[in-house]
Amino acid sequence: MxxxxxxxxxxxxxxxxxxxxxxxGDSTADIARRLEIRHxxxxxxxxxxxxxxHGACDSVAAVAAGFATGAIGxxxxxxxxxxxxxREQRELVPLIARGLSAEQVAAELKPxxxxxxxxxxxxxxxxxxxxxxxxxxxTRAWQYRLLTEDRVSAxxx
Numbered sequence: 001m002x003x004x005x006x007x008x009x010x011x012x013x014x015x016x017x018x019x020x021x022x023x024x025g026d027s028t029a030d031i032a033r034r035l036e037i038r039h040x041x042x043x044x045x046x047x048x049x050x051x052x053x054h055g056a057c058d059s060v061a062a063v064a065a066g067f068a069t070g071a072i073g074x075x076x077x078x079x080x081x082x083x084x085x086x087r088e089q090r091e092l093v094p095l096i097a098r099g100l101s102a103e104q105v106a107a108e109l110k111p112x113x114x115x116x117x118x119x120x121x122x123x124x125x126x127x128x129x130x131x132x133x134x135x136x137x138x139t140r141a142w143q144y145r146l147l148t149e150d151r152v153s154a155x156x157x
Contacts, residue, residue: 025136
């Protein structure tokens with residue numbers, strides 16, 4: 001199977017700053033304070049960036065698409081052997097990166113798993129990767145090569 005190549009996406013400097021802040025694990029409120037703009041303006045920049053990034057459904061998917069398309073700089077790679085992530089947790093990474101909720105992730109898994117188990121595995125995954133939130137989880141997963149351009153390109157279409 002050939003994985004489609006993602007096309008480069010050009011974001012405005014402000015859209016890029018917002019997405020990079022999310023990728024670093026910052027909240028939109030933190031980003032607004034740092035950029036000295038209104039919180040609603042951060043939301044507007046994010047909304048436009050999501051549209052440009054193949055219609056990413058939420059912030060998490062926008063960060064993943066941003067890395068895959070080169071719209072934001074990719075984080076430095078880390079040694080994948082330096083972190084232990086169970087098979088169950090690895091299965092969650094691309095689904096979380098697509099922006100799916102715990103309920104949607106549970107239903108997508110083959111075989112489906114209880115939502116409570118998915119939530120517990122997601123919390124453990126955040127902890128194992130040292131991620132502050134789901135957007136930052138995408139960054140850390142990228143660094144440890146649990147998420148790659150090919151994996152993101154497969155669902156970007």
